[in-house]
Amino acid sequence: MGRRVLYAVFFLFRASLLLHQSCCSRSFRTSTSEATRRRNSWMPTSLSLSDDDYSSLFPNGTGVSRSDFPSDFLFGAITSAMKHEGAELVDGKSLNIWDQYARNVRGASLDGSIPGECGDNYYQYSEDHDLVVGLGMNAYRMSIAWSRIYPNSSGVVNQIAIEHYNKVIDDALDKGLELFVTLWTQDHPHYIDNTYMGPLNYTFVEDFVTYANTCFAAFGDRVKYWITFDEPNDYAGLAYATNQNPPGRCTSGIENYGKCWEGDSGTEPYTVGHHLLLAHAEAVNLYRTSYQESQNGSIGITLWHRWFEPLTNTSSDLAASQRATDFLLGWFLDPILYGDYPASMKEYAGDRLPEFSSEESAKLNGSIDFLGLNVITAFYAYEYDFYEEDYPNTTCYYLDPKAAMTGKSWFSSSILLDS
Numbered sequence: 001m002g003r004r005v006l007y008a009v010f011f012l013f014r015a016s017l018l019l020h021q022s023c024c025s026r027s028f029r030t031s032t033s034e035a036t037r038r039r040n041s042w043m044p045t046s047l048s049l050s051d052d053d054y055s056s057l058f059p060n061g062t063g064v065s066r067s068d069f070p071s072d073f074l075f076g077a078i079t080s081a082m083k084h085e086g087a088e089l090v091d092g093k094s095l096n097i098w099d100q101y102a103r104n105v106r107g108a109s110l111d112g113s114i115p116g117e118c119g120d121n122y123y124q125y126s127e128d129h130d131l132v133v134g135l136g137m138n139a140y141r142m143s144i145a146w147s148r149i150y151p152n153s154s155g156v157v158n159q160i161a162i163e164h165y166n167k168v169i170d171d172a173l174d175k176g177l178e179l180f181v182t183l184w185t186q187d188h189p190h191y192i193d194n195t196y197m198g199p200l201n202y203t204f205v206e207d208f209v210t211y212a213n214t215c216f217a218a219f220g221d222r223v224k225y226w227i228t229f230d231e232p233n234d235y236a237g238l239a240y241a242t243n244q245n246p247p248g249r250c251t252s253g254i255e256n257y258g259k260c261w262e263g264d265s266g267t268e269p270y271t272v273g274h275h276l277l278l279a280h281a282e283a284v285n286l287y288r289t290s291y292q293e294s295q296n297g298s299i300g301i302t303l304w305h306r307w308f309e310p311l312t313n314t315s316s317d318l319a320a321s322q323r324a325t326d327f328l329l330g331w332f333l334d335p336i337l338y339g340d341y342p343a344s345m346k347e348y349a350g351d352r353l354p355e356f357s358s359e360e361s362a363k364l365n366g367s368i369d370f371l372g373l374n375v376i377t378a379f380y381a382y383e384y385d386f387y388e389e390d391y392p393n394t395t396c397y398y399l400d401p402k403a404a405m406t407g408k409s410w411f412s413s414s415i416l417l418d419s
Contacts, residue, residue, distance in 0.1 A: 074138055074139035074178055075138060076138065076140050076141055076177070076178070076180070077140060077141070078142075080182075080185040081142070081185065082098050082115050082185055082187035083115060083119065084121040085118075085120075085121045085145060086116060086118055087123065090122065091158075091160040092148070092160050093147055093161070094151035094152060094189055094190065094191065095147065096115070096145065096146070096147040096187040096188065097190050097193055098186070100190040100193075101246035101247070102115060105246075105248060125167075125168045125171060125172075129171055129172050130175070132177060133176065133177065139177060139180065140172050140177040141181075141182065142168065142172070142179070142180070143182035143184075143185045144183060145161070145187065146183070146188050146211050147188070147189040147190070149211060149214055149215065150207075150211055150214075151189065152191060155210075165219060169219055169223060170222070178225070179222075179224070180225040181215075181219065182229075182230045182302070183212055183227065183228055183229070183283070184208070184228065184229050185231075186232075186235045188204075193246070193247055197247075198247065199272045199275045199276055199279075200268060200275070205279040208279040208282075209286055212228070213290075216287055216290070216295075217291075220287075220291050220297060224296065224297040224298065225297065225300070226287065226300070227300055227301060227302050228280045228283050228299065229276060229279075229301055229302070230302045231302060231304035231374060232273070232276040232277075232303070233273065234304035236269045236270075236276060236397075237397050240265070240268040240269040240271075240272050240397075241257060241265035241268070241397045241398055242257040242258050242260075242265075242398075243259060244258065249262060250263045250265045250396075251265040251266065253394070254398075254399070257396070265394075265396035265398070266352055266395025266396055266400075270349060270352055273332065274354040277336070277364060280301055280364075281360065281364045282363065284299050284367040285363050285367070287299045298369035298370055300368040300371055301368055301372065302372030302373070302374060303329060303333060303374070304328075305325075305375050306375070306376070306377055306378060306379055307378035307379070308322075308324040308380075309321060309378060309379070310381060311382040311406065316383040317381065317383055320381050320382055320383040320384075320401070321381040323401040324379075324381045324401050324405075326401070327348075330342040331345060337365070338365060339356065339361035339364050339365035341356075344401070348400050349400050379407060380407075381403045381404070381405055381406075382403070382404055382406075386404075387402075
């Protein structure tokens with residue numbers, strides 16, 4: 001299938017904000033009718049827009065209108081199963097890694113809420129689709145909960161989950177929405193971490209492909225845009241070099257990155273990233289060889305990026321900003337486009353960075369039909385050797401690029417671990 005450019009903007013506010021506002025309310029454990037009452041209290045009284053009145057899609061005073069974009073440009077809203085579905089243990093679902101982490105780590109969420117108390121999208125997906133359409137959007141990006149499809153390690157598919165997502169997908173399509181479906185949003189089942197340490201182990205690759213295969217077979221006749229992983233390049237660092245994301249493994253004692261009971265910030269992020277890339281490549285290979293021709297769909301990945309601008313025009317700062325980009329975006333994008341890691345990562349991380357076999361490299365090379373890129377902010381970057389100045393006896397993924405940022409660092413932790 002030939003590559004093409006796909007233009008899309010998925011808003012993290014407006015329709016998606018409507019879903020977020022129902023999050024973090026513990027009352028959602030009471031009843032769906034109570035959830036409906038709360039949502040109706042802040043829902044706009046009218047969501048009807050004329051053909052040219054798309055002002056709600058754009059900031060006030062910009063003068064931008066829908067006609068400024070190509071006719072096939074997609075505007076959409078995003079939901080994530082972990083963040084928006086609620087219904088935590090309903091219909092056979094098991095705990096995902098965030099369900100478990102939020103219960104056991106103080107500060108994992110700002111107000112102590114847990115993902116299962118959020119959104120109520122599991123029951124009110126049709127209403128949410130109406131909100132997206134009513135805002136003048138023509139695309140919708142959702143995710144499937146792995147912990148619903150495979151709630152335990154038995155390998156038995158939860159047919160109730162299949163039936164539920166069939167209804168969700170059909171409803172979105174019936175309302176004219178172009179559908180994008182993500183398989184993983186940093187929310188694999190907790191039993192995977194508990195059994196074999198999750199993506200630190202190659203078994204994760206095999207289990208992800210099994211899960212992806214089930215989704216392709218069940219939903220691929222209607223889903224035309226698949227996303228394997230959402231922001232895996234952000235997750236690998238946050239989960240294995242800080243305590244912000246589960247499982248919260250890191251080398252303790254590095255300022256801002258938190259206290260962890262165990263982990264190795266200098267090796268584990270690279271191991272996890274490597275396995276996530278291999279899982280992506282294997283899932284894409286499966287889709288292309290077994291499903292793409294008959295289902296006529298596309299498959300890609302979504303990466304997280306912060307733009308790094310050199311603080312000065314010196315050669316050292318220019319190089320530092322490029323290394324920062326390599327370590328965050330190139331870490332995943334270079335293997336996907338070229339089959340190998342950036343040269344700067346090989347130089348600065350050394351033998352802590354795993355190597356691809358020739359077969360793995362071949363499968364990775366060109367393993368997207370489209371790329372999703374989440375870009376929200378930017379930093380000025382400048383050269384700084386953390387190992388020489390601050391941490392001579394440790395290694396950490398975030399310190400390896402030898403690039404410091406103005407303002408806040410790449411990550412600042414507020415999580416507290418109880419002893």
